[in-house]
Amino acid sequence: MLHRKPAGDRKTEIVEALLDLADRVGPDRLTTNDIAREIGVTQAAIFRHFPTKADLWLEAGDVIAGRLTQAWGRALASDPTPGGRLRGLIAAQLRQIEAAPALPAILHSRELNVDNAGLRDRFRGLLMQFQGHLVANLEGMISDGSMGARVRAADAAVLLISLVQGVAIRWSLGSRGFSLPDEGMRLLDVQLALFGCREGPG
Template sequence: MRKSAEERKAEILATALRLADELGPDRLTTQAVAGAVGLTQPAIFRHYPTKQALWLAVAQHIQDRMMAAWNEALAPDLPPASRIAALVDAQLCMIESSPAIPAILFSRELQVENVELRQSFAGLMAAFHANLGAELRQAREAGTVRKDFDPIDGAVLLISLIQGLAMRWSLGARGFALRPEGARLLAIQMKLFADPISQEKSA
């Protein structure tokens, strides 16, 4: 049965993500994608006129999935600390399911050549930073973190934790469970953010 244009575009995107992981984003070619999908290169260009257009579609696909995961994580009935944990876990879940994401984010060659791609990911990271900052601000108001705590700096530290962990996971041939390790390190980080007096009372 012949696939619809939307089904074919989704298949091309999924294949591009898989090959970006296997080959590296800077070595990915439309010819490689075409061969893996079972199409000719001109057939790929009927759906995505240029390689840049394909990468922008990949970025939009990642953005849509991430934002949906964030919205699910930000359940209003949960306390701020639980929402922070859910946001971090959602991000690690995305990386686990699409391991090419860190390589794409840090591909200097790819992002130098594709300004729109760089801007897309910069906007995505800014939105994630804003979400974490907002939750950390509420955690401060709730007394979960110390009163002199800066939520903006805290969000940077949490993003750095995720990025460093993702890099270690990638370089270590994915030799450990990403999400449990993320939860463990986040718990340590949140203790460092906490008010010492509150910690003494709860001890």
């Protein structure tokens, strides 16, 4: 018995399988056959919905970019203060990584970035956008007095991005034996306290 799905549903199913498998087998060891087996169709069926594998990755990139942008938008909208927004941005990022653990591997994978220039540029822009948000809110915190000026905003942003990457890697390598958002926010509080921030966790 062969169940057909409308193209839209099948396409998102394929992309979801790709994101899931990218985490389990690695972004580039991932084959179209793996995806097909995962969702229970033949490998040829994948190419009914995406002309090439690179196009499939581009679609996945769109999905990822959309999710991240939305999450950042919500974080920025949900709190008026720079301090609250900064914490929201980091929390959002941690939650996105928890929901799609392949994210760091995909974002930084040298492999993918080598022969999919479109994807590389898109991701590079995304990461710069995130850094921009962090810098802007750190500057806001300095000028509204909620953070001392012991560090330059740009350096602080780099340290915070590294912090997120660091916990995420530790979380991945350590078989996810702890809560990524919890541990991440705990370390964020440690780092923010060092920055000379007044407010504790919201």
